Amino acid sequence: MALHWKLIIDSARPHALADFWAAALEYVVEDPGLLVAELVRNGDLPEAATVVHAGTPRFAELAAVRHPDDPFDPVSGAGRGRRLLFQAVPEPKSVKNRLHIDVHDDARTLEELAHRLELLGATRVERVDQGPAGTWWVMRDPEGNEFCAVGA
The missing domain is CATH 3.10.180.10 (2,3-Dihydroxybiphenyl 1,2-Dioxygenase, domain 1)
Structure with a gap:
C-alpha cells in the first residue's frame, strides 16, 4: 500500500499561500475548524494561536491543501493522501528552492x-x-x- 504524504512549505502567510496553491492546483483548502474549536474549548490550544479564515477557526501558523479526490478526516480536515502543508516561519525566503x-x-x-x-x-x-x-x-x-x- 502506498504511503500518505505531505510536502511542508515554509511561509510568511500560510493561509494566503494555501489559498493560492489550492486555486492553482484545483485542490481543497483543509478546514480544521471543528478540531480547532474543540481544542480551544478544552483549553488545549490558546485562542491566541488561532485565526478565523474563510469563516472558521484555524491554526494561526498552519494551513494545508489536499487533493479533492483523496480521503480526509472530517474533524481535522486533514487529507489522507496528497497534501501541501504551509507553516509560518519568521525568516523570509532567501535562496532558490531545492525542491519544487x-x-x-x-x-x-x-x-x-x-x-x-x-x-x-x-x-x-x-x-x-x-x-x-x-x-x-x-x-x-x-x-x-x-x-x-x-x-x-
Whole structure:
C-alpha cells in the first residue's frame, strides 16, 4: 500500500499561500475548524494561536491543501493522501528552492496555464525550451517559491 504524504512549505502567510496553491492546483483548502474549536474549548490550544479564515477557526501558523479526490478526516480536515502543508516561519525566503512543484495541465496550452497562474498571483521568471523534451515556464508563487508550469 502506498504511503500518505505531505510536502511542508515554509511561509510568511500560510493561509494566503494555501489559498493560492489550492486555486492553482484545483485542490481543497483543509478546514480544521471543528478540531480547532474543540481544542480551544478544552483549553488545549490558546485562542491566541488561532485565526478565523474563510469563516472558521484555524491554526494561526498552519494551513494545508489536499487533493479533492483523496480521503480526509472530517474533524481535522486533514487529507489522507496528497497534501501541501504551509507553516509560518519568521525568516523570509532567501535562496532558490531545492525542491519544487511542476504544475501540469493537459487541458490548457502553456500560455493559457501561465496566464491563469498569473491571475492567481504567480509571476513568470523564465521560459525554458528544451525542444522535443518540452517547454515550460519557471514561475514564482506569491511568496517567491519557484515552480514550473507545463501546459498541453
